[in-house]
Every structure is written in structure tokens, then in C-alpha cells.
Amino acid sequence: MQISFQNARRTSLGIMIVLIVSVCIIPLFLYSHIAGHLQSFLISLSNVDKSMEIMNLFHNAREDFDGMVNCRCNQVEPVNDKMNKIITISNSIIEKNLNNTRLQEKASLFIKSTTKFRNVVQYYAEEIEVDPNCDNADQMEKLAIETKNESMEILASFVRDCNEDVRFYISLISDELNIGELLSVIALSMGIFLGLIAAILMTKALAIPLEKLIQGTRKIAEGDLNHRVQINTKDEIGHLSHSFNNMAQKLLLAGEQLRSIVDSMPFMLLCVNSKGEISLMNKVAHKKTGYSNADAINKKLWEIIPYFKPEKENVLATINKGKLSINRRYNVISEGRNLYFDITLYPYRTSMDKGAVVLIQNVSRSVHMEEMMIQSEKMMSVGGLAAGMAHEINNPLGIIMGLTQTIIRRFSLDLKKNKIVADAIDLDLNKVEGYMRERDIIKSLDGIMDAGNRAAKIVRDMLEFSRKSESVRAKCSLHNLLDKAVELASNDYDLKKKFDFRAIHIKKRYQEDLPLINVIETEIEQVFLNLLRNAAQAMADKDYTEEERPTIALQTMKKGNLVQVKIEDNGPGMDKTTCKRIFEPFFTTKDVGKGTGLGLSVSYFIITNTHKGDIFVESTPDIGTKFIIHLPIDGVPE
Amino acid sequence: MTESKLPNVLIIDDEPNLNQALHDAFEDYDFEVYSALSGELGLFQLEENKIDVCIVDMRLPGMTGNEFIIAAHSTHPHLKFIIHTGSTDYSIPQKLRRIGVEKEHIFIKPVKSLSELINAVIKIYNPMNGSE
Numbered sequence: 001m002q003i004s005f006q007n008a009r010r011t012s013l014g015i016m017i018v019l020i021v022s023v024c025i026i027p028l029f030l031y032s033h034i035a036g037h038l039q040s041f042l043i044s045l046s047n048v049d050k051s052m053e054i055m056n057l058f059h060n061a062r063e064d065f066d067g068m069v070n071c072r073c074n075q076v077e078p079v080n081d082k083m084n085k086i087i088t089i090s091n092s093i094i095e096k097n098l099n100n101t102r103l104q105e106k107a108s109l110f111i112k113s114t115t116k117f118r119n120v121v122q123y124y125a126e127e128i129e130v131d132p133n134c135d136n137a138d139q140m141e142k143l144a145i146e147t148k149n150e151s152m153e154i155l156a157s158f159v160r161d162c163n164e165d166v167r168f169y170i171s172l173i174s175d176e177l178n179i180g181e182l183l184s185v186i187a188l189s190m191g192i193f194l195g196l197i198a199a200i201l202m203t204k205a206l207a208i209p210l211e212k213l214i215q216g217t218r219k220i221a222e223g224d225l226n227h228r229v230q231i232n233t234k235d236e237i238g239h240l241s242h243s244f245n246n247m248a249q250k251l252l253l254a255g256e257q258l259r260s261i262v263d264s265m266p267f268m269l270l271c272v273n274s275k276g277e278i279s280l281m282n283k284v285a286h287k288k289t290g291y292s293n294a295d296a297i298n299k300k301l302w303e304i305i306p307y308f309k310p311e312k313e314n315v316l317a318t319i320n321k322g323k324l325s326i327n328r329r330y331n332v333i334s335e336g337r338n339l340y341f342d343i344t345l346y347p348y349r350t351s352m353d354k355g356a357v358v359l360i361q362n363v364s365r366s367v368h369m370e371e372m373m374i375q376s377e378k379m380m381s382v383g384g385l386a387a388g389m390a391h392e393i394n395n396p397l398g399i400i401m402g403l404t405q406t407i408i409r410r411f412s413l414d415l416k417k418n419k420i421v422a423d424a425i426d427l428d429l430n431k432v433e434g435y436m437r438e439r440d441i442i443k444s445l446d447g448i449m450d451a452g453n454r455a456a457k458i459v460r461d462m463l464e465f466s467r468k469s470e471s472v473r474a475k476c477s478l479h480n481l482l483d484k485a486v487e488l489a490s491n492d493y494d495l496k497k498k499f500d501f502r503a504i505h506i507k508k509r510y511q512e513d514l515p516l517i518n519v520i521e522t523e524i525e526q527v528f529l530n531l532l533r534n535a536a537q538a539m540a541d542k543d544y545t546e547e548e549r550p551t552i553a554l555q556t557m558k559k560g561n562l563v564q565v566k567i568e569d570n571g572p573g574m575d576k577t578t579c580k581r582i583f584e585p586f587f588t589t590k591d592v593g594k595g596t597g598l599g600l601s602v603s604y605f606i607i608t609n610t611h612k613g614d615i616f617v618e619s620t621p622d623i624g625t626k627f628i629i630h631l632p633i634d635g636v637p638e
Numbered sequence: 639m640t641e642s643k644l645p646n647v648l649i650i651d652d653e654p655n656l657n658q659a660l661h662d663a664f665e666d667y668d669f670e671v672y673s674a675l676s677g678e679l680g681l682f683q684l685e686e687n688k689i690d691v692c693i694v695d696m697r698l699p700g701m702t703g704n705e706f707i708i709a710a711h712s713t714h715p716h717l718k719f720i721i722h723t724g725s726t727d728y729s730i731p732q733k734l735r736r737i738g739v740e741k742e743h744i745f746i747k748p749v750k751s752l753s754e755l756i757n758a759v760i761k762i763y764n765p766m767n768g769s770e
Contacts, residue, residue: 394724395653398748402659405752409666417666456748460726 006235008198008205015194022187030180034173041169043096047103047162050089051155057082057089058114058155062148065121069141072132076125083118087111103161110154117147209237216244225252268360273353274319276301276312285360301358307332307341315345319356322347329367340367372616375583390459397459401452408445411436461598475516476524478565478631482508482554485528489536501536509555515633517563519611524631527603527615531567531627534599537590538625539571561633562613568626574619582617607631645690645763646670650680650706651722652698656747660693660722663752664759677706684714691759696723704731711737718762720755722747 061082068075090111097103124140131137209231219227225248231241262269263283271280278296286292289304301315302308308315311327318325327343344359410418413433422429436442490501532552539550548570555566574582574589581587583604588597607615611631619625647669651657657673664671672687674680677698683689692710696703707719719739721728724747730739743762749755 390726391724394747395656398724399653399655399659401748401750402656402663402752406659406662406666409663415666417668452748453750456750460746 006205006233008201009235011201012198015198018194019187019191022190026180026183026187030176030183034176034180037169037173037176040099041166041173043100044162044165044169047093047097048159048166050093051159051162054086054089054110055155055159057086058151061086062152065144065148068121068125068128069144072128072137074125074129076122079121080118083114083121086114087118090114100165103158103165106154106158106161110151110158113147113151113154117144117151120144120147205235206237209233209241213237213241213244216241216248220248220251225255267362268358270301270304270358270360271355272301272315272319272358273355274316276315276319278304279355305360307334311343315356315358318345319347319354322349322354329363337364339364372614375580393455393459397452397455401449401456404445404448404452408442408449411442458598461602473518473520476519476521477516478514478524478556478563479510481519481521481525482510482528482556482565485525485532486554488525488529489532492533501532503550504536504539505549505551507551507553509553511557514556514558514563517631517633519631520606523606523610527606527629528565528567530599530603535567535569535571535625539569542572558633559630562630563633565629565631566626567629568624570624573621573623573625574617575621579617579619583615643760643764644669645718645759646672646688647759648672648674648680648683648687648689648692650674650677650692650698650703651695652676653695660752660755663756667756669756669759677701677703677709680706681709681713684710684717689714689717690763691718691720693720693722693755693759696721696725696728704734707737707739708733719743720745720758720762722749722755 061079064075064078064082068079090107094104094107094111097107120140120143124137124144127134127136127140212229212231216227216229228245228248229241231238262280265282266284268285268288269280269282270278270285273279277298277300281289281291281293281296286296289296291299291304296304302312307330314325324347325345327341327345330341330343332339332341340363342359342361342363344361346357346359348355348357409415411429411433412418413429419429422432486506492501535552542550544550551570553566553568555564555568557564557566578589583600584597585601586597587601590597604615607613607629613629613631615627615629617625617627644667647664649657649660649664649671651660651673652675654675657675661671661673672683672689674683677694678700680692680694692707694703694706698706701709703721703723710717710719719734719737721739721744723744726746728744728746730741730744743758745755745758
């Protein structure tokens with residue numbers, strides 16, 4: 001049975017009141033009762049006293065009367081005096097014993113007889129004074145003696161009554177005192193009994209819930225935060241349990257919140273102790289390592305994350321020294337992919353153990369982005385430089401070519417004016433022309449023109465970087481553009497000389513319902529053609545086996561608000577350095593004169609600058625190269 | 639090409655050597671050629687001589703090629719213009735389009751052969767026989 005502390009207290013309070021009543025009120029009541037009796041007892045004692053006095057007086061008065069009788073002389077005064085005293089005392093007895101009617105009656109009877117006796121004695125005295133030996137005197141004497149005896153009898157009975165009264169009150173009081181004792185004993189034992197009950201109730205109400213609370217704290221201390229104390233009373237213990245449960249709930253919530261904060265971290269978070277053993281992992285860590293909490297606990301960090309193996313000593317040293325360690329851009333090659341991690345070790349120290357919080361952030365994407373940013377920045381500055389330079393070169397180039405043409409023209413036999421001027425100074429222009437041909441001067445001049453033209457072409461290509469195209473953007477199907485580029489590549493005469501594009505297997509994996517996108521058709525086509533041509537030229541340098549056909553895979557795919565075009569060959573591939581520099585202007589792996597090294601740079605600018613897209617390359621030596629182009633579907637505002 | 643059909647040409651280019659080269663080329667083909675090293679001098683030449691076609695560089699000291707064309711057109715509405723510029727990103731301003739400058743009248747320096755310019759001048763002056 002569950003007894004609330006408050007109820008127990010109320011009960012105890014009741015018991016206390018009962019005890020106070022029984023211990024205080026009963027004796028008080030008894031006392032007031034006994035006090036009344038004691039007063040009566042005292043009165044009765046004084047009655048005895050007075051009756052004794054009366055008896056003495058009466059005795060003396062009788063002796064006086066006897067003397068009077070013996071001498072037959074009038075000596076009435078002493079008797080009278082004593083009689084009056086007796087009457088006064090008797091009257092005072094009557095006054096004091098208002099409650100005792102029996103005694104009052106007796107007293108008044110006594111007074112009556114005493115008065116009679118006094119009167120008789122008075123009368124006798126008067127008679128004997130006249131004639132001491134008269135008959136009347138004898139009669140009077142007889143009467144007086146009779147009255148005296150009567151009074152004596154009444155007095156005796158009165159005294160007896162008084163004594164009886166005293167005895168009665170003594171026994172009464174003694175009885176009452178006995179009852180009081182009994183009652184006190186009863187009250188005491190009742191008090192002890194009730195006290196015991198109160199104690200039991202208090203124990204039940206206090207000790208049992210307290211025990212529950214203690215168990216609760218123990219369970220929570222052991223980590224069972226879901227434990228709740230089941231006490232629902234409305235007293236202090238109940239409040240305490242409620243607060244306790246609240247606290248447990250808050251602890252649970254705080255724990256859950258902390259857990260969810262740790263879990264919501266978008267990177268791997270682990271805690272290790274001084275030996276490098278795992279004590280906590282967050283969700284990402286579970287996902288990335290494939291270890292559940294139970295599997296991971298007490299396993300070493302480097303057992304769970306293999307790339308920590310070379311860092312084992314470093315990790316332990318960091319924990320021991322208690323110094324923060326940040327390892328940026330930790331390069332890990334996983335499944336042929338280059339991954340970068342920022343690894344941070346935050347050492348911590350508790351009174352029990354040392355350890356560290358390990359944060360592992362995959363920064364491959366941002367490293368990649370950063371590389372692209374650097375690339376793009378480099379390209380932009382080169383582009384800007386090239387454009388500025390081109391302007392400055394065009395003028396002198398124009399002069400060189402213009403003046404060279406003037407020279408060629410003015411030695412020409414075809415121009416009328418030359419002949420007129422030559423004739424005027426008597427010069428044989430034919431001879432001059434013959435000489436120039438013999439000495440290869442014309443050829444040299446043509447060489448200047450050729451070189452000039454080549455330089456002009458390079459400059460023009462360079463100017464593509466900053467060129468604001470006048471071409472109009474239109475919604476185009478990238479599939480059509482790819483097909484057109486393949487067609488152009490197949491008919492490329494230069495390409496055919498070295499490597500027949502038709503020998504290449506073209507694998508198309510186009511996504512159906514690919515959205516049309518807003519591009520400058522000719523430019524994108526130029527980019528595709530460039531990539532196809534480069535692929536074909538590179539593939540010419542690889543010896544293919546029977547099973548492996550030279551293949552170019554074209555793939556399109558919608559990716560969010562982007563369209564991705566992948567052009568992948570199974571050519572000889574490139575090493576890392578080449579990959580890094582591939583978009584740089586004038587960087588070429590082709591033989592001198594075969595390529596300007598501008599094709600991919602121009603493509604890069606067309607995609608990133610003009611179309612606000614992305615182009616990047618992935619290549620593995622001997623496996624092949626893929627170019628990935630992202631173009632925004634919405635196009636860009638012009 | 640008969641002499642009577644050839645237009646008078648004004649070459650405006652601040653680069654003396656290039657100006658000279660063009661001048662010589664036109665002269666060799668019997669054109670009446672005038673040269674100016676700036677737009678301002680060009681306008682002066684227009685007042686002094688009868689000019690039919692101007693070959694105009696864009697980047698000039700003082701007034702730009704565009705400004706020259708607008709100024710020249712306002713006083714000599716019959717004038718034709720060929721633009722000879724070093725910038726590949728040159729685009730024709732609206733005002734020049736209204737005057738009649740078109741994409742085919744723009745030549746980017748350096749031209750492969752000066753004969754391209756000579757042909758263009760002939761064509762713009764007499765559109766019917768230009769192709770000859």
C-alpha cells in the first residue's frame with residue numbers, strides 16, 4: 001500500500017493531538033474534579049475541628065451547669081457565655097456547609113436544642129436565685145438535664161457525621177486518584193501504540209519512496225536515462241520525484257540533443273581514448289566506415305579507418321601531448337580516386353583518461369573546386385594578356401605584311417606602273433625579276449608573308465578568349481550538335497591523312513528528353529569538334545588489340561539545372577602533369593606545327609566564359625581520357 | 639577596271655608605315671589616294687579633296703574612327719566607309735549601321751592580302767562591278 005507522506009504527517013499530527021489531550025486534558029479534568037472534593041474534604045475537616053470545639057465548650061458549659069446545680073446558686077453567666085459561642089460556631093458551620101443539607105439540618109437542630117438548654121438554664125438560674133429549694137427548681141433541673149442530654153446526643157451525632165464526612169471524602173479522593181492513575185496508564189499506552197502506528201506510517205510514507213528515489217538515481221547514474229521513478233503522491237516526496245523525473249527527462253533530452261548535434265555534423269566525428277580506441281562515433285562515421293557502434297567500440301582508430309595506419313604514432317603523440325593537430329589535405333587514394341581529407345585531432349583530458357576528438361572532413365570537392373578556380377584564374381589572366389597582346393601585335397604585323405606586299409608588288413612585272421618607273425631610269429625590270437628569282441628573294445618575301453599569316457592566325461585564335469561573340473544564342477539540341485561534330489570529324493581531311501575517324505566506334509548514350517539549351521550553336525559545335533579531333537589524334541598513337549576497339553563514348557545527362565556531356569575515349573590517356581596543363585594556351589603535346597595549343601584553351605573559354613559552364617578532364621594513362629562538360633540549362637543572360 | 643570608275647580613297651591610320659603601305663597599294667593600282675594620320679586631319683582632307691571611300695582605323699589619337707565616320711557622313715553623305723581595325727571584338731554601333739556600315743565592310747588587321755581591301759573599296763563604290 002502506498003501512503004503519502006502528507007497523509008502520514010496528517011495522521012501523526014492527529015495522534016499528537018490525541019496524546020496531548022489524553023496527557024493534559026484528562027488530568028486537568030481529574031484535577032478539577034478532585035479539587036472540588038478536596039474543598040469539601042477541607043470543609044469537613046474544619047467541621048470536625050469546630051464540632052470538637054463545640055464539644056469542649058459544651059462539656060465546660062455542662063460542668064458549669066453541674067456546679068450551678070450543686071450549689072444552687074445563680075452562676076448563669078459562664079454557661080450563657082459558652083452557649084452563645086456554641087451557637088455562633090454552629091451558625092458558621094451552617095454558613096460554610098451550604099451544600100451539605102444533612103449537616104445543616106443537624107446543626108440547626110443542635111442550635112435549637114442548645115438554645116432551649118440555654119433558655120432552660122437561664123430560667124433555672126432565675127428560679128434558684130429566688131428560692132434555691134423550691135419545687136420548681138427540681139423540675140427545672142430535670143428539664144435542663146434532659147435538654148442537655150438531648151443536645152449532647154445531637155452533638156454526638158453531629159460529630160459522628162462530621163467524622164463520617166471526612167472519611168467519605170478521603171475514600172472518594174483516594175478512589176479518584178486511583179482512577180486518574182489508571183487513566184494515565186491507559187493514555188500512556190495508547191500514546192505508545194499510536195506513536196508506533198505513526199512511526200510505521202512515516203516509514204511507509206518516507207522510507208519506501210526514498211528507497212525508490214535512491215534506486216532511480218543509481219539507475220540514472222548507470223546511464224539508464226529512460227528510467228523514471230513511479231511516485232505520484234502530491235506531497236514533498238511526490239514533488240521531489242516529479243522534479244527528479246523532470247531532471248532525468250532533461251538529461252535524456254540534453255543527451256539526445258547532443259547526440260543529434262553530433263550526428264548532424266556533415267563530417268566524420270569520432271572520440272578515441274589514450275590508446276586510440278573508439279569510444280564514440282557519429283552517423284557519418286558509421287556510414288563511411290561501415291562499423292556500427294557496438295562493432296567499433298574499443299577497436300583502434302586505425303583498424304576502423306585504414307588510412308590512419310601510417311598516422312598511428314602521430315595520433316598517439318597528439319593525445320599524449322594534448323596538442324591540437326590539424327592535417328590538411330591528407331591525400332588518400334581510394335578505389336582509384338584521389339580523395340583529400342582535413343583531419344583534425346582535438347585532444348581532451350578528463351580526470352579518468354586522456355583522449356581526442358577526431359574530425360575527418362572530406363574536402364576532395366573543395367580541393368577540386370579550388371584547383372578549378374586556380375585554373376580558371378590562370379586562364380583568365382592568360383586570356384586577358386593574350387587579348388591585349390594581340391591588339392598590339394596586329395598593327396606591326398599589318399605593317400610587316402603590308403610593306404612586304406608593297407615590295408613584292410613593286411617588283412612585279414604585272415604592274416604597269418613598275419614598268420613605267422623602270423623605263424624612266426632605264427632599268428630592265430625583267431632582269432631584276434630574274435635576279436630576284438635566282439636569289440630566292442621572292443621566295444623569302446613569300447616566306448615573310450606566310451609567317452605573317454601564321455602569326456596573324458595565332459593572334460586571331462588568341463583573340464577568341466576575349467571576343468564578344470555577335471552570334472545569337474538559340475535553344476539547341478546538344479544531341480544534334482554532337483552528331484554534327486561527329487559528321488564534321490569524319491570528313492576532316494587533315495584527320496583522314498593520319499587516322500580515319502570512321503575507324504573509331506562511336507558509342508552514343510544520349511538521355512532521352514534532354515532539354516534544349518540556350519547556346520551559341522557554332523561555338524559549342526567547335527568545342528565538340530575540338531574534343532573529337534583531339535581524341536582521334538591521340539588514339540592514333542595507341543596500338544589496339546583485337547578485343548579493344550578504338551571507341552569514343554558520347555554521353556548526355558540532365559543533372560539538376562545542368563546538362564552534362566561526357567566525351568570519353570579509350571586512347572593512350574595522359575599523365576597528371578599533362579592533365580593539369582591541358583587547357584593552358586600554347587600547351588600542346590602535338591608535334592611542332594601540328595597544333596597551336598589553342599584549341600582546348602578556346603574550348604575552355606567558350607564553355608566557362610561565354611556559356612558559364614564547366615569543363616574538366618579526367619585521364620588515366622593507357623585507359624583513356626574523358627572530358628566532362630556542364631552547361632546550365634537556362635543559359636546565361638546576354 | 640577602267641580609270642574613270644576608280645573612286646578616290648582616303649586612308650585614315652595613325653600608323654605611318656601601315657598608312658604608307660595601303661597608300662602605295664592603292665596608288666600602284668591607279669587610285670587617287672589621300673592619307674591622314676588622325677580623324678581630325680581626315681576631316682580636313684575631306685574639305686580639300688573630292689573623296690569617295692574612306693578606309694578608317696578605329697583606334698586613333700583624338701577622335702575615334704566611329705566619331706570620324708559620323709562627322710564625315712554628316713557633311714558628306716555620299717561617302718562610303720571601310721573599317722580596318724586591329725580589334726576582333728569590334729561590333730558596329732547602331733549609328734553606323736544606319737549610315738550603311740555592314741559586317742562585310744569590316745576588315746580585321748592584318749588582312750591576308752591588301753587586294754582584299756582594294757576589292758572591297760571597288761565593290762562599295764560601285765556595287766554592280768565590285769566582284770571584278
